Amino acid sequence: MARSIDVSDLDIYYGDFLAVQGVNLTVRARSVTAFIGPSGCGKSTMLRSLNRMHEVIPGARVEGKVMVDGQSLYDPSIDPVAVRRQIGMVFQRPNPFPTMSIYDNVLAGNRLNSRRMKKAEADDVVERSLRRANLWAEVKDRLGRPGMGLSGGQQQRLCIARAIAVEPQVLLMDEPCSALDPISTSAIEDLIHELKADYTIVIVTHNMQQAARVSDDTGFFNLKAAGQPGHLVEFNATRKMFSNPDNAATEAYISGRFG
Ligand SMILES: Nc1ncnc2c1ncn2[C@@H]1O[C@H](COP(=O)(O)OP(=O)(O)OP(=O)(O)O)[C@@H](O)[C@H]1O
Ligand SMILES: [Mg+2]
Numbered sequence: 512m513a514r515s516i517d518v519s520d521l522d523i524y525y526g527d528f529l530a531v532q533g534v535n536l537t538v539r540a541r542s543v544t545a546f547i548g549p550s551g552c553g554k555s556t557m558l559r560s561l562n563r564m565h566e567v568i569p570g571a572r573v574e575g576k577v578m579v580d581g582q583s584l585y586d587p588s589i590d591p592v593a594v595r596r597q598i599g600m601v602f603q604r605p606n607p608f609p610t611m612s613i614y615d616n617v618l619a620g621n622r623l624n625s626r627r628m629k630k631a632e633a634d635d636v637v638e639r640s641l642r643r644a645n646l647w648a649e650v651k652d653r654l655g656r657p658g659m660g661l662s663g664g665q666q667q668r669l670c671i672a673r674a675i676a677v678e679p680q681v682l683l684m685d686e687p688c689s690a691l692d693p694i695s696t697s698a699i700e701d702l703i704h705e706l707k708a709d710y711t712i713v714i715v716t717h718n719m720q721q722a723a724r725v726s727d728d729t730g731f732f733n734l735k736a737a738g739q740p741g742h743l744v745e746f747n748a749t750r751k752m753f754s755n756p757d758n759a760a761t762e763a764y765i766s767g768r769f770g
Pocket of ligand 1: 552553741
């Protein structure tokens with residue numbers, strides 16, 4: 512099942528600090544949506560509000576509406592743990608479980624979901640997920656070694672493998688290629704293309720070429736000034752954003768005339 516996400520009048524707070532203000536946008540099912548904008552404008556905050564990871568920070572909360580396939584994500588009847596299972600996340604900083612092997616890291620999500628798998632099935636999930644994340648060749652001979660023993664870029668791909676191993680309906684990726692070389696970056700972009708046939712993907716990226724290559728829609732976030740809340744400047748089809756955006760600030764940011 513693919514998922515669409517409708518955000519309306521969303522304000523996102525850390526305690527008293529309003530980090531992101533007044534966001535309205537729609538993430539279409541089975542599409543890739545990119546969030547771009549300068550550091551600190553609230554892209555990661557925005558992303559975490561889409562699977563209820565924001566509220567795990569003490570004092571953090573949202574106001575406004577997030578509807579997933581017409582159902583309110585923040586309704587009191589919704590179990591945030593179930594939400595995070597269906598709406599997976601790759602974090603900006605790779606966060607493999609430090610005490611777990613590479614193998615167990617890939618399966619960590621499946622095990623949290625208390626899915627019991629036979630060894631052969633588990634082996635299959637591990638191999639397929641690592642192959643899709645372009646990590647298999649590098650780790651296949653040391654699956655029992657700690658995930659923390661990998662390089663930064665390998666850890667990033669391990670976390671991508673972990674996120675896709677559970678086959679979430681929506682995948683939120685926060686700068687998934689920030690530590691990757693061009694070959695792995697290209698493999699992850701191929702993976703995103705492949706996944707969007709079935710899943711809905713939101714990706715945060717500082718790489719304009721990547722946003723243009725992988726996404727169908729793009730949202731540009733910005734800050735009026737330091738300490739001010741971030742806001743969505745423009746949300747449009749990626750083709751339009753990168754050729755003929757409606758907003759002059761979008762044009763300036765995308766073409767590098769910004770600051
Ligand atoms: N845990 C937190 N507690 C308090 N404030 C936070 C927290 N995380 C982020 N912020 C603040 O919220 C604002 C948005 O931060 P966020 O990390 O979402 O930006 P970003 O657009 O993802 O930046 P970057 O491109 O550097 O990753 C910033 O002012 C940041 O300092
Ligand atoms: Mg961020």
